Amino acid sequence: MCLVFVCDQDERVIGRYAAPGACPYCGGMVQTVDVESQWRFCFVPLYNKSKRRLICSTCGKRLIAHS
Template sequence: MCLVFVCDEDERVIGRHEAPGAVQAVDVETQWRLCFVPLYFKSKRRHICSICGRRLVVRY
């Protein structure tokens, strides 16, 4: 008996916004799929340095 799970995670950039300073706010939509069936959608806002391109961690 052989059991195979085909999982995939896809990230898509929805939009970019200029934030104060040398920072860009990027809206990202994440989609998880199991055998090409979408299971989970989540939208996030990430902050990226405009100069070096590194992801910044924002703590509230």
């Protein structure tokens, strides 16, 4: 018996905005990126989630904001 699962995750960028501060690694400009991710099983959407990420525009590293 063989079981095959067809799962897929799709991420789509909704918007990019300038954020205050500089990258601690290279000193480049920081951007806030809104990302919408969607999990699908056999082309049926199961899960949608929107996230906000901080990314350096020069080196491309994902940054973590400490509150």
